[in-house]
Amino acid sequence: MKESCISVDGINFPMEWGVPFSFDGVFSRQKLLGIELSFTVYGSQKQEQVENLLKKDKVIVEDPFGGQTYEASKWMKSSSFQVGKQEKSYVIELKQIDTLPSFDMIEIEGITFRVVRYEESIAETPDKIGRHALLKLTKEEFEQFHKLLESSSVKFRRIGIDDVPLELRFGSRMYWSQHTDDGKEHFKQIVRLFPVDLEPSKLNLASGITQGAIARMLISVHARFELLVQELATNKGISSEMQNTLLNSGWRDLLPNEKIDQLYDSFDQVEDAEQQF
Numbered sequence: 672m673k674e675s676c677i678s679v680d681g682i683n684f685p686m687e688w689g690v691p692f693s694f695d696g697v698f699s700r701q702k703l704l705g706i707e708l709s710f711t712v713y714g715s716q717k718q719e720q721v722e723n724l725l726k727k728d729k730v731i732v733e734d735p736f737g738g739q740t741y742e743a744s745k746w747m748k749s750s751s752f753q754v755g756k757q758e759k760s761y762v763i764e765l766k767q768i769d770t771l772p773s774f775d776m777i778e779i780e781g782i783t784f785r786v787v788r789y790e791e792s793i794a795e796t797p798d799k800i801g802r803h804a805l806l807k808l809t810k811e812e813f814e815q816f817h818k819l820l821e822s823s824s825v826k827f828r829r830i831g832i833d834d835v836p837l838e839l840r841f842g843s844r845m846y847w848s849q850h851t852d853d854g855k856e857h858f859k860q861i862v863r864l865f866p867v868d869l870e871p872s873k874l875n876l877a878s879g880i881t882q883g884a885i886a887r888m889l890i891s892v893h894a895r896f897e898l899l900v901q902e903l904a905t906n907k908g909i910s911s912e913m914q915n916t917l918l919n920s921g922w923r924d925l926l927p928n929e930k931i932d933q934l935y936d937s938f939d940q941v942e943d944a945e946q947q948f
Contacts, residue, residue, distance in 0.1 A: 677706060678733035679745075679765065680724060684710060691736035696769040697797050703767040704737040707748075711760040718759050725763070732765050742768045776830040777804060779862075780822070782815055783830065784808065787859070788948055794869055802827070802839070802864040805948045813847070813858040817936055820845075824867045839864040842871075844878055847936075848944040859944035880947060881938055888937060 676683040689706045696703045712718055724730065725747055732743045743765045752759040771791060776783050787805045794801040808816060819825055826836035842863030850857055865871075903909045916925065923931070941947055 675735070677708065677735060678731075679708075679743075680727070680730045682720060682724060684708060686735055689736070691734070693737075694766070696767075697793065697800065698769045698771045698791050703769060704734055704739060704741065705743070705764065705766040706732070706734060706736065708763045708765060709761070711758055713758045715757065721759075721761060729768060730765070732767075742770075744768055772832050774829050774831045777806075777862075778826075778828040778830055778836070779816070780819055780825050782812075782819070784812060784816065787945070789829075794865055799866050799869050801842070802862075803948070804862040804864075805945055806860045806862060808858045808860055810856055810858070813860065816860060816862075817932075825864075827864055838867055840867045840869075841865075844880070844939075844947075846880060846939045846941045846944045846947045848941050850943075861944050861948055880941060884938055884940055 676685055677689045678684075688710045689708050692705045692707065693702050694705060695701075712721055725745065727745070729742050729744055731740065733740045746764045746766075748762040748764055750759060750761050771789070774789075775786050777786055777789075778784075784804075784806045785808075787807050789805070790803045792801045792803070793799065806812075806816070820841060822841075824838050824840050827839045828836040842865050845861050845863055847858055847860045850859065900914070904914075
C-alpha cells in the first residue's frame with residue numbers, strides 16, 4: 672500500500688484530497704472505514720476514468736488513513752463543471768462494505784440447524800433487521816422445526832457469532848421442498864425471522880407461489896377424490912354414512928389436528944425452496 676496516496680481500483684489520489692471517517696456496521700457489528708474524496712480532474716481522458724469508476728457496484732480501496740485494503744461501495748455526493756472548460760469536480764463517498772461474518776449453523780429454541788444460505792436486510796430502520804436462511808433438514812429436523820412455528824416468538828442464535836440469543840418472530844413465505852438424493856430424503860426450508868416489535872405486513876394476500884401450490888393441491892385432490900368415490904360406489908365399498916361424511920364437514924372429526932396442521936403446512940411446499948430464496 673502506498674502511504675502517500677489513496678488508491679481506488681488502481682487509480683491513485685493524493686491523501687490530502689480525502690477525509691477519513693468511520694461508522695458502525697449494521698451486519699458485521701464492527702467499526703468500519705470510509706473516505707470522503709474531493710477532487711478535480713482535467714481533460715476528457717481523466718474524466719472518463721472517473722466516470723467508469725462510478726459505474727461499478729463496488730471498488731477496492733487502499734486506505735492509507737486506516738492502513739487497510741477493503742471492498743467499498745461508492746456514492747457520488749456531488750459533481751460540477753463549467754461549460755467550455757476541460758475540468759470537472761467531484762465529491763465521492765467511499766464506505767467499507769458491511770459484510771456478515773461466516774457461519775454454517777443456527778440455533779432456534781436450543782435446536783441447531785444446518786444453514787445452506789443466509790442473508791440479512793434492514794427491515795425498517797438499522798435496528799430492525801430481517802434474517803433470512805435456507806436450511807437443509809432431515810425428516811426429524813423438519814418435524815422439529817415445524818413444531819416451533821406454533822410459538823409467537825423464539826430464541827435465535829448464529830452459532831459462533833452470537834453469544835446471547837435474540838428474541839425474534841417468524842415471518843411469512845417460509846417455503847419448503849422435499850428431495851431425495853442417493854436414496855436419502857432431506858428437506859430444504861426457508862426461514863424468515865424479524866424483531867418481535869416489528870409490525871407484520873397488513874397486506875392479507877397469499878403470494879403467487881402460495882396460490883400456485885394451493886391450486887395444484889386442489890386440482891390433484893379433486894381429481895383423485897372423484898376417481899375414488901366412483902370406484903367405491905361401483906364396488907359398493909363404502910356405506911352411505913361414510914359417503915355423507917366424506918362429502919360434508921364431518922371429515923374433520925376423522926383426522927387428528929396434527930394431520931390437519933400438516934395439510935396447512937403443504938401450502939408452503941414448492942418444488943425447490945432454494946429457487947425461492
